[in-house]
Amino acid sequence: MRKIERSAVIEAVKKTLIKANYELDETLVSFLKRAKDKEKNDLSRSILEDILTNESYAREGFAPLCQDTGIVVVFAEVGTDIRLDFDLYKAIDVGVRQAYDEGYLRKSVVNHPFQRENTQDNTPAIVHTKLVPGDRLTLKLATKGAGSENMSKVVMLTPADGLEGVKKLVLDTVFDAGGRPCPPIIVGIGLGGNFEKSAILAKEAILRDLEDESNDPDIRALERDLLHEINRLGIGPMGVGGDTTCLAVKVNTYPMHIASLPVAINIQCHSARHLEVVL
Amino acid sequence: MKRLTPPLSDDAVSDLKVGDKVFITGTIYTARDQAHLRLIEDDDPAFNLQGSILFYVGPTPAKPGQIIGSSGPTSAYRMDPMSPPLMARGVKAMIGKGDRSDAFRQSMIAHNAVYLIATGGAGALLSSRIKSIKPIMYEDLGPEAIHELYVEDFPCFVAYDVHGNQLFKGGGPREEKK
Ligand code: SF4
Numbered sequence: 298m299r300k301i302e303r304s305a306v307i308e309a310v311k312k313t314l315i316k317a318n319y320e321l322d323e324t325l326v327s328f329l330k331r332a333k334d335k336e337k338n339d340l341s342r343s344i345l346e347d348i349l350t351n352e353s354y355a356r357e358g359f360a361p362l363c364q365d366t367g368i369v370v371v372f373a374e375v376g377t378d379i380r381l382d383f384d385l386y387k388a389i390d391v392g393v394r395q396a397y398d399e400g401y402l403r404k405s406v407v408n409h410p411f412q413r414e415n416t417q418d419n420t421p422a423i424v425h426t427k428l429v430p431g432d433r434l435t436l437k438l439a440t441k442g443a444g445s446e447n448m449s450k451v452v453m454l455t456p457a458d459g460l461e462g463v464k465k466l467v468l469d470t471v472f473d474a475g476g477r478p479c480p481p482i483i484v485g486i487g488l489g490g491n492f493e494k495s496a497i498l499a500k501e502a503i504l505r506d507l508e509d510e511s512n513d514p515d516i517r518a519l520e521r522d523l524l525h526e527i528n529r530l531g532i533g534p535m536g537v538g539g540d541t542t543c544l545a546v547k548v549n550t551y552p553m554h555i556a557s558l559p560v561a562i563n564i565q566c567h568s569a570r571h572l573e574v575v576l
Numbered sequence: 577m578k579r580l581t582p583p584l585s586d587d588a589v590s591d592l593k594v595g596d597k598v599f600i601t602g603t604i605y606t607a608r609d610q611a612h613l614r615l616i617e618d619d620d621p622a623f624n625l626q627g628s629i630l631f632y633v634g635p636t637p638a639k640p641g642q643i644i645g646s647s648g649p650t651s652a653y654r655m656d657p658m659s660p661p662l663m664a665r666g667v668k669a670m671i672g673k674g675d676r677s678d679a680f681r682q683s684m685i686a687h688n689a690v691y692l693i694a695t696g697g698a699g700a701l702l703s704s705r706i707k708s709i710k711p712i713m714y715e716d717l718g719p720e721a722i723h724e725l726y727v728e729d730f731p732c733f734v735a736y737d738v739h740g741n742q743l744f745k746g747g748g749p750r751e752e753k754k
Contacts, residue, residue: 343597344695347695347698348697348698351699351700354700354704355700360646360699361636361645361646361700362697362699362700363696363698363699364634364645364647364699366636366646401637401638402637403634403637403646403719415718444651469750471746472747472749473746473750474746474747475674475744476673476675476693476746477651477674477675479673479696530745531745532746533745535674536674536747537693537733537735537743537745538744542746566697
């Protein structure tokens with residue numbers, strides 16, 4: 298049994314969240330650069346240039362990438378050979394509190410659907426735990442703004458709707474959202490499971506590496522087709538039109554009931570802030 | 577590329593066309609959801625609404641030695657129902673992101689005002705163009721209080737103009753837009 302200290306979790310959460318709010322990962326930056334070089338619409342290209350300049354300002358520590366520093370989502374993969382003699386959820390929240398304070402991040406969490414009082418420290422985080430073999434604790438941390446999250450949805454299609462039904466739903470959802478989720482976007486799709494499982498799959502899909510493609514040939518084809526078709530919608534950066542609407546589509550699947558076809562669509566803005574840390 | 581210096585005249589607004597890149601230099605005011613709710617009920621605001629520019633923003637806290645934190649635009653559609661009474665009282669431009677309702681756009685044209693967008697998610701870049709900040713109303717709202725900002729070369733794009741044009745592709749049902 299490998300013991301993991303509470304202080305190590307707190308420190309990891311804090312450092313990782315601050316870093317995620319001040320720099321985008323290199324792959325995302327390279328995707329944005331490539332999009333800018335290919336973009337034919339002048340206005341759209343100038344927006345993509347602003348996004349890249351913004352990233353370099355943030356990376357120098359000038360200010361966070363975006364003023365919406367989000368609500369924190371954590372996928373914690375807990376090795377069955379580790380021992381935790383503390384409350385993992387509380388430790389994560391301590392890390393969040395310290396990150397939002399010391400990193401000068403905006404506290405954007407309210408306590409209640411109607412009372413809506415700011416919790417003042419951006420807690421609680423939303424934590425999904427999974428047991429995995431081994432003696433490691435992997436924390437996948439994301440900070441998710443509301444602009445793109447608010448454009449996401451879960452729809453229970455029927456098996457007869459099939460592939461075409463899924464595609465239509467995704468294209469309609471992205472078109473409907475237009476410029477609101479700060480395109481260029483990344484689209485995470487959860488197909489299967491049940492109502493809540495599909496939403497978790499979609500969120501996990503967003504956290505995949507941008508270069509990663511599904512191993513399943515049908516799903517890989519779906520990811521590529523949707524990317525192509527979304528970009529043909531012509532929404533463009535911030536909705537002003539152009540070639541660059543979407544940087545990547547990721548589809549995660551899970552077996553489901555004979556009578557259902559749950560589809561979750563989670564939209565991620567260009568400020569895709571997530572990082573992984575292994576303890 | 578055009579330059580705007582508030583307070584804006586009717587002519588300055590009419591001169592703007594969809595897709596123009598504009599640089600604002602001068603005083604603008606922050607306001608988002610809560611501040612709007614109060615401002616529409618307020619008979620005695622601390623600034624002159626005539627010709628004014630509102631910026632929909634809720635920045636991150638300023639780091640030591642800095643004026644303001646990350647300051648990008650928030651989604652404008654949430655302010656749609658509160659904008660017409662403010663335009664009736666002289667607000668000439670609003671800076672946000674994303675599309676807005678048809679009702680907003682009709683009212684905007686009727687009041688000879690303009691809707692500008694700034695690049696969403698570019699809060700670090702935009703904050704570098706903000707040179708001073710002062711809370712002037714509703715300070716109990718914290719970051720959502722109305723702040724007076726002095727900006728230099730603050731970059732925006734014209735999204736809706738008074739000539740009835742609009743910039744956005746997408747937004748709203750796909751069938752209707754085809
Ligand atoms: S959608 Fe993303 S980039 Fe746009 S304002 Fe929200 S967090 Fe920032």
